[in-house]
Amino acid sequence: MEVKQVDLKHLAKKIESHQTTGQDMDKVTIDNPSLTVEEAYEIQKMCIDYKEERGDRMVGWKMGLTSKAKQVSVGVDEPIYGRLTQSMELSDPVLPLENLIHPRVEPEIAFVLKKELSGENVTPRDVWMATECIFPAIEVIDSRYKNFSFTLVDVIADNASSTKFILGDQAFSPYHTAWDEMGVAMFRNGELLHSGTGAAVLGHPVRSVAMLAKMLSREGQTIKPGQVILVGGFTEAVDVSDGDHIEVRYDQLGSLNLRVEG
Ligand code: OOG
Numbered sequence: 196m197e198v199k200q201v202d203l204k205h206l207a208k209k210i211e212s213h214q215t216t217g218q219d220m221d222k223v224t225i226d227n228p229s230l231t232v233e234e235a236y237e238i239q240k241m242c243i244d245y246k247e248e249r250g251d252r253m254v255g256w257k258m259g260l261t262s263k264a265k266q267v268s269v270g271v272d273e274p275i276y277g278r279l280t281q282s283m284e285l286s287d288p289v290l291p292l293e294n295l296i297h298p299r300v301e302p303e304i305a306f307v308l309k310k311e312l313s314g315e316n317v318t319p320r321d322v323w324m325a326t327e328c329i330f331p332a333i334e335v336i337d338s339r340y341k342n343f344s345f346t347l348v349d350v351i352a353d354n355a356s357s358t359k360f361i362l363g364d365q366a367f368s369p370y371h372t373a374w375d376e377m378g379v380a381m382f383r384n385g386e387l388l389h390s391g392t393g394a395a396v397l398g399h400p401v402r403s404v405a406m407l408a409k410m411l412s413r414e415g416q417t418i419k420p421g422q423v424i425l426v427g428g429f430t431e432a433v434d435v436s437d438g439d440h441i442e443v444r445y446d447q448l449g450s451l452n453l454r455v456e457g
């Protein structure tokens with residue numbers, strides 16, 4: 196019997212076009228139930244190659260589904276990673292809705308490294324020795340799948356729903372505060388929707404960076420100096436629509452704001 200080979204390139208082209216045009220699509224696992232996690236990461240990488248061919252540039256990584264709240268809300272119970280590019284970074288606290296499908300925002304922090312991190316034995320101590328600074332951050336995710344519904348393989352292939360992110364202007368020393376104890380509170384139009392602490396992210400956000408290095412080592416990849424790493428949402432994400440104003444207050448770091456415009 197002939198075994199049908201999954202055409203990863205074809206799937207990557209398709210997903211990447213939906214990422215660019217902001218049209219929703221059926222889950223890739225519907226027509227390709229045998230797709231593996233490894234193949235999904237290959238598709239993710241190919242999508243970024245297509246973006247780079249058009250002049251975009253990779254600037255870092257994101258971890259996703261590192262908190263229980265996030266895992267429960269999307270029904271996928273293991274951490275994943277995605278790739279961040281230059282065009283995803285917002286330079287002003289304004290989110291244009293053009294080419295987005297059903298965006299959600301999450302309170303995060305981002306590590307920026309001064310030294311390369313590699314290998315499957317990376318520890319929190321290694322991460323501290325390699326970290327230059329930490330920023331408060333907001334991530335905007337937007338699944339390309341209908342109804343924001345997916346399996347583990349689908350969401351990996353769709354670059355872990357990566358869409359936009361913004362970092363605060365002020366960088367902080369890694370020793371500024373205890374990042375697991377740091378509280379965040381997320382407001383939409385003045386209403387408090389979610390709050391949590393850094394401990395929600397794998398017990399301590401530093402563990403998310405260590406886990407990323409380990410996951411990348413399986414693909415022979417490393418985290419490079421200067422790369423941004425979003426550690427994963429501290430709380431559930433919130434839906435946003437035209438005219439919304441998001442404020443995230445971080446203990447000891449100030450606030451980040453995002454205005455949503457149609
Ligand atoms: C997957 C991406 C999750 C996070 O911070 O947990 C994520 C999704 O929820 O669509 O970015």
Ligand code: MG
Binds near residue numbers: 427
């Ligand atoms: Mg996130």
